[in-house]
Amino acid sequence: MTAPSRYSCQEVVEKLDEYVDRALTSGEIASVEEHLQRCAECACEYRFESNLISEIRAKLRRIDLPPDLMSRISQMIREECDKEGE
Numbered sequence: 001m002t003a004p005s006r007y008s009c010q011e012v013v014e015k016l017d018e019y020v021d022r023a024l025t026s027g028e029i030a031s032v033e034e035h036l037q038r039c040a041e042c043a044c045e046y047r048f049e050s051n052l053i054s055e056i057r058a059k060l061r062r063i064d065l066p067p068d069l070m071s072r073i074s075q076m077i078r079e080e081c082d083k084e085g086e
């Protein structure tokens, strides 16, 4: 049994969409969860993103969201979370 690998914030942010989508392996999920537990900023981003993404997807179920829209939303969320941390 191997301990989950430690992700950096960058790695977690990159995997957050897939995490919300449950598109990761169980090892990756464990690593993301481990990081979310000890990193308030990524936990904040995850909270926003999971709410937002499920809301958007519920409304636009049959439409593929353009990737640049999702990265702009992630950027917005990150700025919100940075503000919250001050």
Ligand SMILES: [Zn+2]
Pocket: 008, 009, 012, 035, 039, 040, 041, 042, 043
């Ligand atoms: Zn982090």
